[in-house]
């Protein structure tokens with residue numbers, strides 16, 4: 046489940062809850078994550094920060110073999126308890142790279158969903174199994190770490206349909 050009630054965060058000392066996530070993301074093939082999160086209530090906002098590491102199975106764009114891709118990224122997410130941005134989109138960019146997600150009055154935060162979305166945003170744009178890919182083409186380090194084009198990523202998410 047991995048859902049956290051906002052009132053539980055507020056009951057903690059300093060209104061800060063430590064949450065350790067150690068589970069699979071079932072929607073993504075072979076995806077296991079470990080996350081150490083600090084969830085803090087700041088008046089009208091909830092801030093979640095922490096480190097995530099794990100692994101996900103991807104399919105190589107060149108040779109089509111599956112390979113394990115190591116994940117390592119930071120979480121820095123802010124939620125608004127009340128609906129502040131009704132007239133705008135659900136996610137409002139405050140400053141470069143920082144987003145506020147509107148909870149729309151929800152009383153809990155879905156950590157599983159947060160991590161699932163974060164993995165998708167942190168997948169590489171070009172998925173190549175390694176510099177020794179048996180297509181034999183040279184892949185620069187740069188090719189393997191481009192994260193820019195978010196829409197492109199969504200087209201290539203490996204999803205398990207066999208359940």
Ligand SMILES: [Zn+2]
Pocket residue numbers: 105106107108109110173174175178179180
């Ligand atoms: Zn390959």
